[in-house]
Amino acid sequence: MDNMDERIINITLRKTRAVPRTQRARRAISELRSNVARHMKVSEDDVWIDKGLNEAIWARGITNPPIHVTVKAVKFEDDLVEVSLPEVKEDKPVASN
DSSP: OOOEEEEEEEEEOOOGGGGGGEEEGHHHHHHHHHHHHHTSSSGGGGEOHHHHHHHHTTTTTTSOOOOOEEEEEETTTTOOOOEEOOOOOOOOOOOOO
């Protein structure tokens, strides 16, 4: 796995508001998949969405997905792209006087 391409991408899902309420979260997943496929230059069938990212999209229900989401996309040698939430680095708290 020497030839891995890793990117942090901020994806806008604003177009999901144009579809009926009962289809918005499904449309958000579809938009996310197509956007990552376009940026990583693979087909949409080769994009694998992590369970944690899927749950983050569906967390507020089918009618109210987030307007944008930041994801980490990793492209492997066999043109498979794994999309997940980026790890959050915990900074040391700054002492205030």
